[in-house]
Amino acid sequence: MQKHSMSSAARPPLKWVGGKRRLLNHLLPRLPAGKRLIEPFVGGGSVFLGSSYENYVLGDANEHLIELYQAISEKPESLCAIAEELFVEENLSSERYNQLRGMFNTEHNPKVRGALFLYLNRFGFNGLCRYNKAGKFNVPFGRPSRVPRFPRDEILAFALKAKTATFVHGDFTEVMMAAKLGDVVYCDPPYLDRDNAASFKAYSATGFDLTRHRELAECAKKLAASGIPVAISNHDCIAARELYADADIHTFYARRSISAAAERRGDVAEILAIFR
Numbered sequence: 001m002q003k004h005s006m007s008s009a010a011r012p013p014l015k016w017v018g019g020k021r022r023l024l025n026h027l028l029p030r031l032p033a034g035k036r037l038i039e040p041f042v043g044g045g046s047v048f049l050g051s052s053y054e055n056y057v058l059g060d061a062n063e064h065l066i067e068l069y070q071a072i073s074e075k076p077e078s079l080c081a082i083a084e085e086l087f088v089e090e091n092l093s094s095e096r097y098n099q100l101r102g103m104f105n106t107e108h109n110p111k112v113r114g115a116l117f118l119y120l121n122r123f124g125f126n127g128l129c130r131y132n133k134a135g136k137f138n139v140p141f142g143r144p145s146r147v148p149r150f151p152r153d154e155i156l157a158f159a160l161k162a163k164t165a166t167f168v169h170g171d172f173t174e175v176m177m178a179a180k181l182g183d184v185v186y187c188d189p190p191y192l193d194r195d196n197a198a199s200f201k202a203y204s205a206t207g208f209d210l211t212r213h214r215e216l217a218e219c220a221k222k223l224a225a226s227g228i229p230v231a232i233s234n235h236d237c238i239a240a241r242e243l244y245a246d247a248d249i250h251t252f253y254a255r256r257s258i259s260a261a262a263e264r265r266g267d268v269a270e271i272l273a274i275f276r
Helices: 021-030 046-050 063-074 076-086 094-106 110-123 152-164 172-176 210-225 238-243
Strands: 036-039 055-060 165-169 183-187 230-235 248-256 266-275
Touching: 021 046, 021 230, 021 248, 021 266, 036 046, 036 172, 046 152, 055 063, 055 172, 063 076, 063 110, 063 152, 063 165, 076 110, 076 152, 094 110, 152 165, 172 183, 172 210, 183 210, 210 230, 210 238, 210 266, 238 266
Parallel strands: 036 055, 036 183, 055 165, 183 230
Antiparallel strands: 230 266, 248 266
16 A cells, blocks of 8 residues: 655645645545656645655646646746745735736736735635636635735745656546556546535536536546546535446545525535445
8 A cells, every 4th residue: 555644744825725735644545556647736736745656747737726736847936036025014905906907817927926826815715716607716805804914935935846757738528538557547627516515616617517527537437448547526415326337446535614694604514435
């Protein structure tokens, strides 16, 4: 069994809805052993940071996320120099936030856009990453009571580990089907709706519907049939149980706190489905 460094896992540089940092003790011991981990939905990167594979392929359909990770991996100090200037008192207002969000949506320089993405993530509402149908980032100001701490240590730790990683902007199908024997695939897609509640899935302008979940399950079965294990996280719900009927299913509880209403937060049942 592969040994992973849960206790020494670096904190992710981004806040991320559905981030797996709190679930590493459930996930990492159950991930299959292999030389390279492929993540088609890398998100906040907690599994990457906490696991101990020799190499990684980290993909996501969110171009801005991959662009930021590439900037961190290539020139972390350069990115920090630009981004840290945004973490100041004068940018702690709704008006200034909206200005900088508008700049982000029109910026063409990848390094500047990466710095703005980091600012929006820390100053925006609940660390959400959400886009409208035109592909414009539209998360409102989060009204933090003070200037958020700049995550320099997290950025530098990510950059250090990223020496073992390749970052890919693309659809999960492309990222998954490039897997080879010896690889392990871990998927953390936008979740299916729970049986009695909706899930957040606006990570991109196109969304992620049931058809895409079916496509993901089919990709997992194909890879497993060729000797490449695939693990998928999701809500424990009827739809997920049906989609992953051919997999080994592990159940546990996760604390969720995305809702603005306290009564809608709490422990939610999740599953890790492993196709072998």
